[in-house]
Amino acid sequence: xxxxxxxxxxxxxxxxxxxxxxxxxxxxxxxxxxxxxxxxxxxxxxxxxxxxxxxxxxxxxxxxxxxxxxxxxxxxxxxxxxxxxxxxxxxxxxxxxxxxxxxxxxxxxxxxxxxxxxxxxxxxxxxxxxxxxxxxxxxxxxxxxxxxxxxxxxxxxxxxxxxxxxxxxxxxxxxxxxxxxxxxxxxxxxxxxxxxxxxxxxxxxxxxxxxxxxxxxxxxxxxxxxxxxxxxxxxxxxxxxxxxxxxxxxxxxxxxxxxxxxxxxxxxxxxxxxxx
Amino acid sequence: xxxxxxxxxxxxxxxxxxxxxxxxxxxxxxxxxxxxxxxxxxxxxxxxxxxxxxxxxxxxxxxxxxxxxxxxxxxxxxxxxxxxxxxxxxxxxxxxxxxxxxxxxxxxxxxxxxxxxxxxxxxxxxxxxxxxxxxxxxxxxxxxxxxxxxxxxxxxxxxxxx
Numbered sequence: 001x002x003x004x005x006x007x008x009x010x011x012x013x014x015x016x017x018x019x020x021x022x023x024x025x026x027x028x029x030x031x032x033x034x035x036x037x038x039x040x041x042x043x044x045x046x047x048x049x050x051x052x053x054x055x056x057x058x059x060x061x062x063x064x065x066x067x068x069x070x071x072x073x074x075x076x077x078x079x080x081x082x083x084x085x086x087x088x089x090x091x092x093x094x095x096x097x098x099x100x101x102x103x104x105x106x107x108x109x110x111x112x113x114x115x116x117x118x119x120x121x122x123x124x125x126x127x128x129x130x131x132x133x134x135x136x137x138x139x140x141x142x143x144x145x146x147x148x149x150x151x152x153x154x155x156x157x158x159x160x161x162x163x164x165x166x167x168x169x170x171x172x173x174x175x176x177x178x179x180x181x182x183x184x185x186x187x188x189x190x191x192x193x194x195x196x197x198x199x200x201x202x203x204x205x206x207x208x209x210x211x212x213x214x215x216x217x218x219x220x221x222x223x224x225x226x227x228x229x230x231x232x233x234x235x236x237x238x239x240x241x242x243x244x245x246x247x248x249x250x251x252x253x254x255x256x257x258x259x260x261x262x263x264x265x266x267x268x269x270x271x272x273x274x275x276x
Numbered sequence: 277x278x279x280x281x282x283x284x285x286x287x288x289x290x291x292x293x294x295x296x297x298x299x300x301x302x303x304x305x306x307x308x309x310x311x312x313x314x315x316x317x318x319x320x321x322x323x324x325x326x327x328x329x330x331x332x333x334x335x336x337x338x339x340x341x342x343x344x345x346x347x348x349x350x351x352x353x354x355x356x357x358x359x360x361x362x363x364x365x366x367x368x369x370x371x372x373x374x375x376x377x378x379x380x381x382x383x384x385x386x387x388x389x390x391x392x393x394x395x396x397x398x399x400x401x402x403x404x405x406x407x408x409x410x411x412x413x414x415x416x417x418x419x420x421x422x423x424x425x426x427x428x429x430x431x432x433x434x435x436x437x438x
Contacts, residue, residue, distance in 0.1 A: 047295050
């Protein structure tokens with residue numbers, strides 16, 4: 001076998017890989033293999049039975065900045081991304097990173113781990129949804145760049161290799177983390193709002209919410225595009241009614257804490273008031 | 277399972293289950309400067325340098341640190357950087373409780389590595405990140421400023437206090 005395997009008295013097994021081809025080889029040959037980075041999402045939980053550590057794979061630690069976007073390797077730690085500074089990242093994404101846990105945890109937690117939460121959409125998810133980020137998934141045969149908006153569930157047997165962030169300028173950019181600051185519970189969620197205007201009209205608007213479920217609806221956003229600035233209080237109230245309907249529809253088959261529901265509406269209202 | 281690491285500048289092979297926390301393994305190897313606190317990575321008493329960055333060892337399974345470099349306070353305080361910081365803390369009259377030593381010293385180290393002369397905002401952020409109340413905020417910030425000055429003096433740079 002190409003990769004090294006270490007058996008231990010307990011049933012849990014850790015696998016290691018030196019490079020990406022080693023990773024794909026092991027993913028192909030070992031069933032139910034879980035990719036792990038910093039393992040911070042397993043605090044207070046059991047580690048998976050079979051784990052493959054990708055912490056040291058250089059190909060997954062790439063930072064590649066272009067004119068219109070920046071690619072961040074999935075094994076980059078959150079502090080490495082934070083150190084790029086606000087000038088090199090979308091403001092909303094930078095703000096979201098700085099709200100995650102504490103600096104010491106950000107030194108070990110990876111961006112891939114934050115995006116690939118199995119049962120919860122973590123802090124970075126709402127800003128990524130709002131920014132129209134793309135995720136690059138790889139397997140042994142090649143790679144696919146998938147818009148995060150269209151990602152219903154994480155692909156099986158594929159590895160998240162990059163997160164591509166568009167570097168657009170936003171006139172209004174608002175991020176709020178809800179729930180406890182350094183842990184995750186049923187009240188945890190993140191909210192992102194972005195808006196741009198042209199000739200005193202809203203030209204682009206994004207509203208995203210992520211926690212136990214994710215919410216972004218382009219139809220809802222389109223209802224305000226073209227609206228004249230400053231927004232009147234009537235326009236805001238009308239939009240709030242629409243937002244309530246869309247949000248209720250999206251959460252109709254979920255048991256959502258009423259506090260979160262109210263926080264979402266209040267944040268939408270507060271964000272729109274920034275446009276008055 | 278055998279896990280090769282560079283522990284306190286020496287090549288060592290740790291013999292542990294990969295799911296054990298780095299904290300447990302370091303303490304069982306006699307490195308008692310690594311304290312057990314909240315075991316959730318929040319309090320900072322188990323902080324060590326992993327690949328030159330402060331991390332909470334209580335939440336890190338030892339399996340993922342293969343081939344990494346780990347430094348604990350026992351070793352770090354013997355280095356020049358450690359001396360700068362600890363003598364700066366002494367100059368400020370800091371008397372640490374023992375549980376927050378690693379968190380204060382390693383966080384200061386990280387800040388000084390990143391910033392030639394920490395700004396007031398950076399110092400505030402650093403003080404905010406320390407959860408222990410054994411030393412008041414102002415004294416701690418003074419300690420970091422003295423540590424910066426010590427480092428500049430050692431490196432022959434312009435002093436931070438001027």
